[in-house]
């Protein structure tokens with residue numbers, strides 16, 4: 001936030017200022033302070049900004065301003081003045097929701113379109129006047145082909161999360177869309193990273209842009225209290241269920257690597273009495289929308305998601321993120337934890353890491369340039385992830401990664417051994433201990449507090465077992 005700049009001082013039209021006041025924002029975020037004047041003036045923009053920086057308002061507010069200042073003359077239905085392309089349906093829906101929020105005191109009309117849903121209601125909607133169209137590339141091209149949308153009058157193009165669009169293989173679709181647009185237009189490109197591919201794309205699209213780069217999420221990651229619990233893959237589900245219950249978490253986004261894993265985990269959590277739902281690409285749009293709405297309004301406490309499905313989930317002050325498995329790409333870790341601690345609020349991000357993920361963990365710590373605090377959960381012994389002898393480790397690392405590491409069974413996995421309070425990962429020294437929390441099982445502030453001892457048979461003890469005080473207090477940092 002920049003406390004010396006106000007939205008009013010940026011010169012936004014009055015109906016937009018009113019909408020901003022309604023949302024409760026006091027000051028523009030850094031990306032907004034830089035992007036809004038440039039876009040208002042009609043210039044092109046190349047912005048390195050991730051979700052959570054306030055980038056959506058950074059482009060929707062000045063775009064709305066331009067439309068309000070220059071009302072359309074004699075336009076046909078189905079002919080948008082602004083085209084916003086996003087990689088996912090969720091992001092498209094959320095961007096359009098922002099357009100509606102900030103444009104609510106104006107007569108600007110917007111529409112969202114994405115695939116995976118019936119095309120007919122979209123065709124009907126396109127018969128009405130339209131100013132701003134938010135779309136995913138595939139469905140937009142379907143409409144263009146059927147001539148139900150006419151892109152020949154687009155004045156402003158936004159490529160939102162352009163790096164994701166490239167990651168998801170949309171480059172050809174984007175080029176096909178570009179070919180349908182008028183040459184003369186304003187272009188805005190937002191991307192979390194500036195890779196060579198993004199530079200190349202921007203060269204072809206942008207015209208003398210100004211470049212803005214706001215603090216990357218990984219430097220802003222100080223906002224998020226990050227921790228790692230070293231454990232076995234086969235213990236993760238029980239452990240997570242336990243942590244959520246004992247900590248009284250009411251809104252937690254859990255990441256799994258696979259769709260199948262997301263389903264299995266959500267089912268298990270429901271069996272454990274938690275309200276949980278999975279969200280991923282194989283679910284129908286209706287199921288995804290339902291799960292997301294339930295999560296937003298508090299009916300669903302745990303949303304289990306894959307990386308792609310979680311893209312663009314925009315929930316104010318999401319308090320907790322759990323990495324049930326670490327992502328294969330370290331940057332995705334930063335995206336994931338960016339779901340919490342957004343726009344100034346704090347959040348927690350916990351990663352359950354098994355031995356096969358240590359290498360990924362190291363890569364993440366290298367990327368974020370700091371070690372992540374190791375935490376133990378009372379009752380689950382960290383000895384189970386003692387480093388293996390070097391030759392075994394080398395062999396493991398050479399093996400192709402499996403999306404779902406097999407459950408480990410049998411003696412020697414540490415299950416039930418050393419399951420006592422204060423056990424710590426081997427080889428790490430305790431360097432700090434946060435204040436122990438009360439053992440009434442209702443810890444505040446979002447840290448898991450206590451854990452009943454885990455019986456030898458491996459099933460977590462439930463019921464009235466009085467949880468012993470303090471856990472997570474026994475933390476240690478990398479020595």
Ligand code: AMP
Nearest residue numbers: 025027028029051052053054055056343
């Ligand atoms: P975004 O990066 O666009 O996904 O926005 C991240 C979150 O920040 C959203 O939940 C917005 O509602 C919120 N936000 C955007 N601008 C501001 C602002 N100026 N002050 C406070 N919160 C904001």
